[in-house]
Amino acid sequence: MKAGVTRFFAVCAAAGLGSVAGCGTPEAPLPDPLALATAANESGAPRTLEVTLTAQETSWDFGASKPSPVWSYNGTVPGPLLDARVGDRLVVHFANRLPEATTVHWHGLRLPNGMDGAPDVSGPVAAGGTFTYDFILKDAGLFWFHPHLRTDVQVERGLTGVIRVRGVDEPVVGTDVDEERVLVFDDVRVNDDGTFPTYLDDNSKMMGREGNTLLVNGRRTPTLSLRPGALVRWRVLNVANGRFFNFHIPGVSFHVVGSDGGSFAEPYDTDHLLIAPAERYDVYFRAPSTPGMLPLTSEPYDRGHDSGVRPPVVIAQLNVSGAAVTSSRPFPNVAPIASPIPVGAGTPRLPFVLAEGTDARGEFKFTVNGATYPNVPTVSTRVGEPFVLRVENQSEMDHPFHLHGTFFQQLDRDGVAIAAGRRVAKDTIVIPAKATLNLAANFDEPGMWMYHCHINEHSEAGMMGMIHAAR
Amino acid sequence: MNLTARLARPLAALVFAVLPACGGDDNLGTTDASTNAAADAGATVPAAPTITMLVKMTGGLHVSWTNATKDCDTIIGERKTASDAYVVAFTVPGAADNKHDALLTAGMTYTYRLHCVRGGISSAFSNEMSGTP
Structure with missing residues (x-):
């Protein structure tokens, strides 16, 4: 279906057929000149998306006097949109043609630990090297992928891509949404x-x-x-x-x-x-x-x-612009995906204190529990046992806190409970300056899972650690 | 994005002392920097940067400025205390417009000035600005 829609857009846009029946009708979505590139599915197997992903040097026009020497996935910035359905198998044949090592981290996806692209878990993919990522897409949502090695530099240079995992009852364009x-x-x-x-x-x-x-x-x-x-x-x-x-x-x-x-x-x-x-x-x-x-x-x-x-x-x-839409569709009803994670008085609490300062050389450092990665002590939990991350931000700025390998649900901020209707499955959340959030989580896969601030300069400057989820 | 503008805020709202030092412009034409500039009469003397903000941050002072000369090779920042002469506090690439000065003593007042160096020729000194970490 997506291929058909894409072809329709391309034909209408190329022909300038905005007013011709079928291209310019109120029912038809407008062409999307910003549509992301896609990656060809190399698999003939059902419910499998198998693609080749290459990190490579490319030129990209950001509007400067000359194109910029970016690093890209498959030649575009951002990289391709991987479109799949929940429950599909994703196979990515990754090739690193950059002049340095990298990894691909699948941000927000629940997957086996060795597929997470964390360099200290599965190792980096050396320059010229390859790696095959292979896992099941367990959850619907919009996710993305990016390097997890020199993240501040490699992401800035252009290495990002998107995964859209559709749920079973998603609104349909043309029926539920325009x-x-x-x-x-x-x-x-x-x-x-x-x-x-x-x-x-x-x-x-x-x-x-x-x-x-x-x-x-x-x-x-x-x-x-x-x-x-x-x-x-x-x-x-x-x-x-x-x-x-x-x-x-x-x-x-x-x-x-x-x-x-x-x-x-x-x-x-x-x-x-x-x-x-x-x-x-x-x-x-x-x-x-x-x-x-x-x-x-x-x-x-x-x-x-x-x-x-x-x-x-x-x-x-x-x-x-164009013909007005007169359908007046209501906002679609969206069923919540995640059930509340059960938390009680006996649920383990794992404390994390985020702070900023300078080191002996006068350079900024960003710490977790008083230390910088890789010297932040690893904390432990068990697969299938809910726990609470108590994240206290003592610094004077917000930090977007990201946890690998599972979702969390915000319980409260500074002791004020979050309404149940707002407890959504998150993997990244803003910890406001001087605030404390309690986040309920539960790993379903064992391993060493990273957490860190997603201001990439902060994680590279030390605000990062590991949680060990034991069986 | 103008990064200096990001940190700018009305002086009245600042929660610490930021005091433009008296007589800062009086230094123009009397410093080593301008002497260097005068030594090469055949080349264009770059314009001096302007310190726009001095912000207390993580125990240090964060200096922000605007560059009047776009192609400075370096920006050299100097600091002094009430009892000492200026010393070089930092040297950064010419396109930089901010620097954090971390290794300071809490409660002591520091005064800063900058100059641009291009092709071995120094600008005059900037305005001065003082603050207390």
Whole structure:
């Protein structure tokens, strides 16, 4: 079905047939010039997605005077969209044609420990080397993949990709929703000549790299087309090293139905959607009924160290045009995916204290329980036994906390309980400055599972550790 | 994105002392930096950077500035205390616009100034700015 839809878009777009029956009707989604590349399925087996993924040096146009020397998966930034259904087997034949070692981490997926792409577990894939990742996609949601070695540099250079795992009862485009887009938000810092800076300044070390070029699906400040009145589903992902996006569209309210690997039992509406590095959100909104151009902006957000005073920045332009959609579809009902993880008085609590400081040389360091990785003591739990991560952020800025190998559900913040309808299955969550969150989790696979801040400069500067899940 | 702007905020809202040092501009034309510049009359003297902010952060002071000259080779930052003369605190690439000065004594007031070096020629010194970690 996807191939047919893609072909339809391509034909209509190439022919400029916006007003011809079948291409420009209110029922038909608009062509998506920002559609992500896909990877060909090499398998003939049922319920199997088998692809080749190559990390390679490529040129990519970020709008500088010359193309930038990026590192990419399969030649595009971001890399391909892997489209699958829950329960499918994913086989990825990975080849590393970069000049240095790398890994592929499957962010948010529950999988065997040796498939997780953690270099200290399964080892790096050397330059010129190969590795086959092979596992079952257990959960529906929007996930992504990226290196887990020199993550700050390799992700900044362009190594990201997306996995969309569809659930069994997902809204169907044309029936339940007028259009659906996967949008990867990023920023990159490039010099005027397209090269990447080699010097990392102290702002970037403290706050994470923030680029001078904002990207949507690898394109600089693109225009997204919407039909007036259309019910739109956006599945958004932030792959930036350090930038938090705080989305806003004038006159538009986002209906938030899910995040990471789960759906909210009680969706909520907001006119500002904050998305930290590595987070994903599943949102619906209705396009304005009046044609015109609208900016998609990122509004100020104070994530610490006086970062909230910057002006809004335009990420993309929305072009509301064409035939109006008159179907007035309601927001689809989305069933929550995860059941609450049972937590009681006897549930083990694992304390994690996040802090920032400087070392004896005056360099910033980011610590967990007073130490920097790999010297952070490993903590232990058991497969199938729920536990609570008590994450206390003593630093003066927010940290997006990511756990590998399983999901967690937020129980509370600073002792104030989270409503049951908001307990969604997350793998990355913002721990606000000076706040403490309790997160319930439960591993279903044994092994050494990493956790870390997903500001990549912070994890590389030490804010990372391991949890041992024993059988 | 202007990274200096990210840290900028109204001075009135700052929770620590940030005091532009009196007479900072008086240093122009009387320093080693400008002497170096004058030594090469045949080349263009780069313009001096401007310190825009001094922020207390993780026990140190975070200096932010704007570069009036785009192609400086290096930016050299100097600091002094009330009782000492200026010493070089840091040297960073010419495109940098911030530096964290970490190894300071809590409660002591430090004053900073910067200059740009391009092709061996130094700019005049920037304005001065003082703060206390």
